[in-house]
Amino acid sequence: MAKNLAIKNNGESQPLRVEKAAGQVSESLDKLIHDRTRLGMISALAANEKMSFSDLKNLLNASDGNISVHARKLEDAGYVTCEKSFRGRTPLTEYSITADGRVALEQYLNHMEALIAAMRNV
């Protein structure tokens, strides 16, 4: 157990206030897009109408399997949609962000900004 965690100041200690603020942000944080690869995918898709599997792979410097797994998770959450077609004879997989995905990214950005603001007010 941590002892003497902080010096009391106006009823609530500073580190406790920070812990509380960080805890609140952490609880409401969307863990699904907090992952680096998924965060990169959803950020890139927010700025582009559509992106192919290989574009995402090259952009994020990830393996086929990695992109595939993370895209499936985002798809299952309803944050991205996947469209499969052919360019000539080559199969083409393209992803685009949904309205829910855009909202999730906006909320994530708000959470990060709230966290920065909370820490600056200490």
Next chain:
Amino acid sequence: MGKLQAIKRDETAEPVRLSDRAEENLQFIRETIERSTHFTAVPGYGGALMGVTAIVATYIAAQQIYLRDWLIVWLTEAFLAFAIGLLAMWQKSKIAKTSLFSVPARKFAFGFLPPLFCGVAITLGLWRFEHYDMMAPVWMLLYGAAVVTGGAFSVRIVPVMGWMFMAIGAAAFALPASFGNILMGASFGLLHIVFGLIIARRYGG
């Protein structure tokens, strides 16, 4: 049997502050967005219009008796095309609500301008030593190089056009100098029209 290795922990390392991590995440999002976007304000219809003026310039330049006058025709066309290109880019970015000073736009400019600057310097050198015959191939090669390097930050079709300019420029060196003017029309005229219309159709104007 595999060796077990103790994980070394740097006890002296400062713990990462939550706000630093949050700022790092925001930075990551910003950088990913910047890297994923292309400069899409390359003008399609503007490019086609540049092609039309180049065809007219080809015709007028072919009528000139003196090489000095031929040079003046093409320099006038270069300024006109530059103005059309700038205006069309400004218009397209305005319609698309993107900035001409965004990171992809700046990357495009930094890629596009150095070969163009070399083109101006080499033209001055060739003019000084009166090597007018060399000008057309040099212009096509360096404009092509500018389009390829700037186009690396734009949509895929742009560098393809650059490579075609370079191919025609290289061919102009192999052919007799009298072909220079017609090849200028084929590259600055026809290539701009064809690729301009493709860009306009596929990438919104």
